[in-house]
Amino acid sequence: MSAASNDSRKRSKKRYAAGHHHSKRWKGSRELEVGMEGILITCNMNERKCTAEAFNLLNEYADELFGPEKLQDNNGSSSDEEEEDVEVALKKEVAQLKASGAKQQRRFQALDSGANNVIFIKTQNLESDKLVHRILSDLHTTKKKKSRVILRMLPVTGTCKAFQEDMVKYLTTFLEPWFKSPNCGTYQIAFKARNSSHNKRDEIIKSIAGLVGKLNPKNKVDLTNPELTIIVEVIKAVCCISVVKDYALYRKYNVQEVAKEDTPKPDVTPAPTDTSTAGEKDAHDAEETTKEETKKGEEDNDNSVPEEDKEAEEEDKGDGE
Secondary structure, eight states: OHHHHHHHHHHHHHHHHHHHHHHHHHHTTTBBOOTOEEEEESSOOOOHHHHHHHHHHHHHHHHHHHOOEEEEEOOOOOSSSSOOOHHHHHHHHHHHHHHHHHHGGGSSSEEESTTTTTTEEEEEOOHHHHHHHHHHHHHHHHOOOOOOSSSEEEEEEEEEESHHHHHHHHHHHTHHHHSSSSOOOOOEEEEESOOOOSSOOOHHHHHHHHHHHOOOTOOOOOSSSOOOEEEEEEEETTEEEEEEOOOTTTTTBBBHHSSSOOOOOHHHSSHHHHHHHHHHHHHHHHHHHHHHHHHHHHHHHHHTOOOHHHHHHHHHHHOOO
């Protein structure tokens, strides 16, 4: 009985381990990986709602820019095809899932980014930088708030391993369309690392700046209002890269900030307070000056007594009579 019991326990453990391993493999296929393109989206503590808002926002503007999404049947068959044997159909479906994955056929697919409060939307057959710029441009113009939990939307047009030598090697080719002679421009580098401690910010920025300078010495750094911004976002072992325009104008690609009114309300509000305070002070000083002039006029019987004081004297005389 003891040997049979041990065999049963071993079998149970194997089954559990097999299922657990399969779960990890499937989860891994839904994580941010090198070679992907898409959009990094940060949020404030609600990733599920952020994902829903992201899909609504991205689909709205993607329909406008690229047209409605055309869904394709993975097996290439129509819905009118004759029913197959259940077992054959299941095997066919499993084979198709292993080959490509049904969800990867969609133009937007939410993946695990590897960091808290950050989601990665993988894109298929569209320009993520063009799409994100269009969204921010419209929000900046209309000032319509179209999300509650989404904070920043950063396009990812290239990915590589998050090691300095790999990043420099990848960027040598990646940055050519913007910075290689005869192309040039002013730029800044926006670097951030999450769940990664092997990269030092200053060293990465220095190496990228040196690379941009080699592509064309006319490229100049501008931290105030650059023409282009090189976004470098490191999450674990993956480095997400893009080159964007209007980074400062669109509030570092923050959809909440870009939808706010441009008029600086804090600068307008204190003005009346300061004016009122100054007015009260001026009024007080004027009152004291008037009293002194009135007193002096009464003593000297001068004709330069203010009109208000003359009227007051006439009223006093009237009351006396």
